[in-house]
Amino acid sequence: MEKQTLEQISNNRLRLKTSVNAVRWLTFQAYAFRGHDECPESRNRGNFIEMVKILATYNDDVAKLVLENAPKNAKYTSPQIQKEILHVLAGKVRSKIREDIGDAKFCILVDEARDESKREQMALVLRFVDRDDFLQKRFFDIVQVKDTTSLTLKNALSTVLSHYNLSVQDLRGQGYNGTSNMRGAWNGLQALFLNDCPYAYYVHCLAHRLQLALVASSREVIPVHQFFSKLNFIINIIGASCKRNDELQFTQAAEIAHLIALDEIETSRGANQIGSLQRPGDTRWSSHFDSVCSLIRLFGLTCSVLRSTIKDESTCFQRGDADSAFDIITSFEFMFILHLVKDIMGASNILCEALQQKSQDILNAMHLVLTTKNIILKLREDEWNNLLGVVKSFCERHNIDVPDMSAPYTKGKGRPRHPQENILLEHHYRIDIFNGTIDSQLQELNNRFSEKVVELIVLSSALDPRDGYKLFKIDDICKLANNCYP
Known part of the structure; x- marks a missing residue:
């Protein structure tokens, strides 16, 4: 950067901005980036390259500097650059979600599945009340795990949470499916988190149940x-x-x-x-x-x-x-x-x-x-x-x-x-x-x-703020505190 002229820096930023815009659009539309054949002679070089070509039709500078005269070491269109831009955007989204959570308590929703390449992956969703008192549910991360044992999943989740300074002690709810590695009362994922935080109650997805x-x-x-x-x-x-x-x-x-x-x-x-x-x-x-x-x-x-x-x-x-x-x-x-x-x-x-x-x-x-x-x-x-x-x-x-x-x-x-x-x-x-x-x-x-889960959910409904706390009942609040949060 120190050896580049102002014109070279401006051109680099234009090329990078074009790639960032293409990545953003494809990401929000959940489209694939790559094509089967991305050589210059191909009629369809993949969504990313084709999107850059469309942007070039609206901007002569993009057509001139990105598609035609870009240096080979600074095109910003390679698969590696696409992934780096995507990871930067994902990090910014997660940082914004972490900022919205602040010091509030939160719940986790987790599910694991195998992708097309036969790798086990775990999806993490955070549920919390933001600073404006609105209930939010945000997809947070996908973590690749070597297996689906409860201890492996717990360690992977703890690593993600600690990386963003989310304490397990602030965990107030767990939502999983009904497999034994998730709901097991002794060695399941929910039991391992309950050992660290006794108020992280597990609620099985009711529709799945x-x-x-x-x-x-x-x-x-x-x-x-x-x-x-x-x-x-x-x-x-x-x-x-x-x-x-x-x-x-x-x-x-x-x-x-x-x-x-x-x-x-x-x-x-x-x-x-x-x-x-x-x-x-x-x-x-x-x-x-x-x-x-x-x-x-x-x-x-x-x-x-x-x-x-x-x-x-x-x-x-x-x-x-x-x-x-x-x-x-x-x-x-x-x-x-x-x-x-x-x-x-x-x-x-x-x-x-x-x-x-x-x-x-x-x-x-x-x-x-x-x-x-x-x-x-x-x-x-x-x-x-x-x-x-x-x-x-x-x-x-x-x-x-x-x-x-x-x-x-x-x-x-x-x-x-x-x-x-x-x-x-x-x-x-x-x-x-x-x-x-x-x-x-x-x-x-x-x-x-079960009666225990139904009781927890019914009593918690007394905290529903809709209609001016219409469901608020002092007896239910006292029972909730005494039975669930002593």
Whole structure:
């Protein structure tokens, strides 16, 4: 720098400013920087180089000094320079977040995952109240870890916090998923932080907790577990083929047009939309509810497409898969579980959607947990006959055989499963499947939404400043102080 002229320094700053602006824009838009081929002859040299070229079209100096006449040792466009600029920007963002926290207490939200290069990484989010008394949640850092043991994660988090002078003694909350290395009561990550700070209470992500409760309940009852595997199989048969998916939608459009012509359905904006079978997702339990509802709504059309596939497809594999799917979908047990899980998930769907909202009244969410438990319990006690009637009516409309509930239960086509116990079909469907599914559901909800966590959250709601501290109650504040922060 001492040997450079003022003109050279100005040119260097222009080149560096151009690269900084390109990095900033790509970062805020979450775009990739690099291209597959960045040589000068390439037609697409990657987002970073192409962004610099766009900036050059608006500034002749950039075109002249950055793209054409830049010295080879000061172009400021290499991958190394891109990463350095990005790290500088990230450091400034973290410093600003640290400044906003000040001396306040804070909470940490942590999750770990494996990236595309198979490296374990841990994401850290800080939650705090800033100097203007606004609740803030800021993504803070991604840390690469050699493994996901609780001690490794704890050491990595402590290193990041200490680097920015954030004391573990100011930690007032931990939010993780439900894996054993995170929530373990003795050696989990939350337990290790509680040893250092007894007020760093662990709260399991409530939406994830509901997801685990519902998934666990479906896995406890074998026929229900098998049902979801069969549901995925049927949806894959229809959705994996563009031809079958188009046939489903074309048939649906024709049926809607026919019903409108007969004035059997109403028409309005947004009504009677043509849909398809919804695929359930692993992390969104509401997607399972949508998947079940879509199959019930399109059941007749789905059967029609499967029959057409069995008759017209050219390969034996496609005909065989379609025939297996048709046998599954037209069985009474599949129909019974389809309507059962629809009722159970319908009761919990409101709670699931409420827990996934960005702005959540946590006190209302806790009331929804109790309401959901009561609705599911009422379903167990009072709705057996109604459910059975709905399933029988549905089967009769679609020409599905309804078995005699007083007949002995046999597994498959063999002999009775427990001939010495004389188990009837009604016992199998009502006790083994209906009651078993609901009981496992209630047990998981009671276990995962524990009274201690619910009490901490409900009592903390007394500190909610909205509506002039409308929820403020002296008794709850005293109980919170005595029970949780002695």
